[in-house]
Amino acid sequence: MGERTAALSARAPAGAIQVTFLGTSAGIPTETRGLPSLALSLGGEILLFDCGEGTQIQFRRAGLRPGRLAHILISHLHGDHVLGLPGLLMSLQLGGRTQPLGLHGPPGIGDFIRATLERLAAHVAFPLEITEHSGPERVVHGSGYEVECRPLEHRILCLGYALQEAPRPGALDVAVARRLGVADGPLMGRLKAGESVTTADGRVVTAREVLRPPVPGRRIAYCTDTRPCPACLALARDADLLIHESTFTSDRAEDAQQKGHSTAAEAAAIAAQAGARRLALTHISPRYQDPEAQRADAGCLFPATVVAADLQRLTVPKRVA
Ligand SMILES: [Zn+2]
Ligand SMILES: [Zn+2]
Structure with a gap:
């Protein structure tokens, strides 16, 4: 529960x-x-997956x-999955949207939305980037x-x-880096960023040697x-x-x-x-x-x-x- x-406070924790x-x-x-x-x-x-009636x-x-809202992904052209789309797009237009919106789905999704909006004389001024996939x-x-x-x-x-x-990227194993002769400070940061560094005694240490496996x-x-x-x-x-x-x-x-x-x-x-x-x-x-x-x-x-x-x-x- x-x-x-x-759900009523929709703020997600960082990274969630x-x-x-x-x-x-x-x-x-x-x-x-x-x-x-x-x-x-x-x-x-x-990302919105499917858009049944009432979605907005x-x-x-x-x-x-x-x-x-960046992308809408539609599973298929059965009404219960798509009939909310025209209304949602019209509301976005009325809300003054200017940024692009991706709309993806099976072949026919483009026809469906273009024909519906045209018949309703509903103009969508923001870029609606429709791609069809099989x-x-x-x-x-x-x-x-x-x-x-x-x-x-x-x-x-x-x-x-x-x-x-x-x-x-995996975390830097500081103990291993130190053991290989890397001094604390900027060199550690460069290793963390995936670069190779040269230690004071001229040895090259690669990021691979000191980074833990990627998560x-x-x-x-x-x-x-x-x-x-x-x-x-x-x-x-x-x-x-x-x-x-x-x-x-x-x-x-x-x-x-x-x-x-x-x-x-x-x-x-x-x-x-x-x-x-x-x-x-x-x-x-x-x-x-x-x-x-x-x-x-x-x-x-x-x-x-x-x-x-x-x-x-x-x-x-x-x-x-
Ligand atoms: Zn179905
Ligand atoms: Zn269904």
Whole structure:
């Protein structure tokens, strides 16, 4: 409950990656769950994954700042994932946005948004940089992170995404540097910056000799809508957080298969196989009013599971060396 309450003050601690669930329902909204959307905040930027109807209201409720929105990544062209886009873009325009916005998704996303805005005579003056992907490929090359996409297994082309943070350089092992004859002071700083230095007695010491191994960056995967598939596994590999659809529970495994969706237990099996650290279930069918059904279905296979609620926020801590 603590993390959920914290959603009201959206300031992230320095260096934190935060995921805010804006809509966690599937197909149609319920009293408590809106249509799919999720905001990922890192380094002062927000990436929005999917944009179901009502996303812009949830975005405000979560205390997120529209000026920080840098990229929108759409999984597929089913209405529950895209119908919030025209309204959001129109509000950004009315809010006086001037900075560019990336919009990424499967082929057709550009047509959809251009045709809708044109029909509504809604002019978007800020640069809207639309790119269409079929994957696997890199979608965003950000500062200190990248986002890749892969085609999942759904009824139409649907992209899963993984955000991979760049590794952090390892810390300087001062004791080793001293042992090699490096004096305290500016030479230490240069080694830390990755340079080689020459000691007072003429010996060359390279950064490699004195830096600890790099610390891997964080990885967050977003897989919805989909059957469990090798692409989910690849995106979720070693992820700090896997966000996976969980439209059904195991007693409706046949429905999941026929409709191109997953059960909570199938999502949990992907998380376990991929070596993910945490699993957040979303895209919950309106038939489930109590999240306990989903949690129980997934929990025995993968205990580190949360059933996401609207406006719930999860923090992904930095990895330690
Ligand atoms: Zn959906
Ligand atoms: Zn769908």
